[in-house]
Amino acid sequence: MITVTPIAPETYRITPGRVLRSEWHKLWTLRSTWITLLAASGLTLGMGLMMGATYEPGGDAADMDVVVITLMGTQFAQVAIAVLGILTIAGEHAGGMIRASMTAVPRRTPVLWSKAAVFGSVAFAVTFLTHLTTFLAAQTLFSGTDQAASLNDPGVLRALAGSAAGLTLLGLIALGLGSLVRSVPGAIGAFVGGIMILPEVLTMLPYDIVRDAAPYFPARAVEALTTTQQAAGAASPGGALLALVLTAAVTLVTAGALTKRRDV
Template sequence: MSTLAYRVTPRGVLRSEWHKLWTVRSTWITLALTSVVTIGVGLLIGATYKSGGGDGDVDTVLLVLLGMQFTQIIIGVLGILLTAGEHSTGMIRSTMTAVPRRLPVLWSKAAVLGAVAFTVVLATNFLTFPLAQTLLAGTDQAASLTDPGIARALVGNAAGLTLLAVMALGLGTLIRSVPGSIGAFIGGILILPEVVGAIPYDIAEDAVPYFPSKALDSLTHAHPTAEMASQGPALLALALWTAATLAVAALLLKRRDV
C-alpha cells in the first residue's frame, strides 16, 4: 500500500483538529454558556431598563451585549482548553507524534476555533439584539438593526471575542497549564489595563484604549466615545495582540520539548 495515504497534509490536520474540538464536552459547555449568558443578560437588561435611570448615555449595543463581561472569559477558557488542556491530559504527545512539524497543529487549532467562535458569537449577537429591543421599545435605548453603526458593532463584537479566544489559545500553548493560562488571561485582559491606566503619564493613558479588553469595548459601540480608540485601529490592535501571542507560542512550540 502506498505511503501517500498516510502523508500528513494541512487538510488532514485541520480535519483532525475539527473533530477534536467537537468531541470534548468543554466545547459544547463553553459555547452554550456563551450564547445563554449573552442572551440572558441582554433580556434581563431589556426587561428591567427604564428611561431616565442614568443609563441613557450608554451605547445601545454595549448595553444589550453587556454579558460580554462574562463571555470574554468563557470563550477564553475554551481557547485555553484546546491547547493547555491537551498538555494536562498528555494527549499533546500523540498529536505531535502524528504531526512532527508541530506548527500546522497550532495554525489548525487557531483556524478551527476562530471559525466556530465567530459563527456562534455572531449568530448569538444578531439574535440577542432584536430580542432585547422588543423589551426596550419606547425607551431611550430603542434601536433597530438598520440604524447607523448597529450591525457593524454586532459584527465587531463577534470579531473581537473571536480574537480574544485565539489569543487565549496562544496563551495555553505558551504556559501549558490550564489554571496558569486562565490566570494570565484574566490578569492580562481585565486587570492589566486598569493598572496601566493608573500610571500618571500621558503615554500610559494613550496606550490603554489599545489593550485587548478596551479595544473590544470600542468594537462593541455603535458610536465610540472620544476616549476610545476608533473601531478600525481597535480591531487592528486586537489582531496584533493575537498575532504576537501566536508568534511567541509558535516559536516556543518548535523549540521546547512537548
C-alpha cells in the same frame, strides 16, 4: 495465493486539510466545548433580556449605547470564550494527548495553526449568531423606548460583528497563552491577570505614554468595537481591531516559535 495490494504513500500523507479536520473533530468531541459555548451564549442572551426587561427610559442607562447595553453579558462571556481557547491547547498538554498530536504532525506548528483556525471560526460564528439573536430579542423589550433600534440603523450591525470579532481575538490570545504556559490554571491566571487586570492597573500610572496606549489594550479595544459610535477617548473601530489582531498574532507566533523548540 494471497495478493497484497500496496497502499499508496499519499494515503498517509499529512496535509493542512487533514490536520484541520482532525482538530475540528477534537474540538467538538470535548464536553468542555459545548459547556463553554452554551455558557457564553446563555450569559449574553440572558443579560440582554434582563437589561431589556428592567430598562427604564430616562434612567441612568438612558445615555448608554444601544449595542453596549444589549450585549452587557459579553463581559462575562469573554471569560468563557477565553477558557475554551485555553482548553483547546492546554487541555491536551494536561491530558497528554498533545504527544500523539505532535507525533502525528512532526512539524508541530501546523497543529497550533489548525487549532487557532478551527477555534477562531467556531468562536466567531457562535458569538456573532448569539449577538444577533440577543439584539433582536432585546429589541422586543426595548420597543417604544429611547433604546429602540434596528439592524439597519447606522453602526448597529458593525458593532454586533465587531464585538464578536473582539471576543474571538481575545479567545485566540488566550489560546496562545495556553500554548505558552501549557497549564490550564496557569494560562487562565495569565489571561485574567495579564490581559484583563494589569492593563487597568497600568492606566493609573501618571505617564502620557500609558494614557495614549490605554484605548488599545485588549479589553478596552473590545469595548471600542462594541459601540455604534466612537466614544470620547476610545480607539476607533479600525484601530481597536488592528490592536487586537496584532496582539493575537504576536502571542500565537511566539507560541509557535516555542512549540518548535520545546519538548512536548
